[in-house]
Amino acid sequence: MLELISAARRRKRPPTHQLFDVVTLEFRVGLLDIDLNMHLNNAKYLKFMDRSRLEHAVVTGSLNRMIEARCNVVVANTEIAYIRELRPYQQFQVHTRILGWDDKYVYYDQRFESQRKLHTHALVRVVNVHGGKSISPQSAQDITGMHLNSPPLPEYVEQWKRLLQSKKRLTETD
Numbered sequence: 001m002l003e004l005i006s007a008a009r010r011r012k013r014p015p016t017h018q019l020f021d022v023v024t025l026e027f028r029v030g031l032l033d034i035d036l037n038m039h040l041n042n043a044k045y046l047k048f049m050d051r052s053r054l055e056h057a058v059v060t061g062s063l064n065r066m067i068e069a070r071c072n073v074v075v076a077n078t079e080i081a082y083i084r085e086l087r088p089y090q091q092f093q094v095h096t097r098i099l100g101w102d103d104k105y106v107y108y109d110q111r112f113e114s115q116r117k118l119h120t121h122a123l124v125r126v127v128n129v130h131g132g133k134s135i136s137p138q139s140a141q142d143i144t145g146m147h148l149n150s151p152p153l154p155e156y157v158e159q160w161k162r163l164l165q166s167k168k169r170l171t172e173t174d
Contacts, residue, residue: 003051007058008067015061019148022097023056029090039085046078049110049122052094056108065144071135073126076105077164084119086112092119099157100150101137107157123160 057063112120128140
């Protein structure tokens with residue numbers, strides 16, 4: 001809750017980063033963040049990812065534009081690869097960047113690193129919402145006045161999109 005209040009207070013400051021810049025936050029694994037295996041609980045990763053995407057929105061100025069336009073963002077899908085565990089009191093960074101967008105979703109890349117080693121890699125795709133309905137990234141840009149072109153999405157994102165489409169087709173045939 002305090003993070004949301006802090007972000008709301010800072011949202012009107014001039015942007016310090018461009019939309020496609022990597023934004024890095026530092027964290028430490030707390031005792032309330034661990035599970036029975038004595039490492040960072042998998043649900044806590046999502047909390048750190050949310051916090052890092054919020055910070056990305058603050059420092060790029062997109063949060064202020066979205067709030068003023070009465071738009072918001074909802075996570076549609078997340079894919080996480082746990083590579084190395086994070087132990088109690090271990091310091092780590094979350095590196096967050098927007099990779100680009102297609103006609104429906106905006107794609108984020110988030111990496112958890114400690115001592116320059118990759119511990120966890122996540123892909124997140126979000127949908128923009130305005131007036132209670134999902135809108136395209138292009139419509140969100142029109143509403144917020146942010147007019148940028150998306151770089152081509154990396155091949156690993158295109159592969160992920162194909163996997164998600166396959167999963168969707170499976171649920172439609174059940």
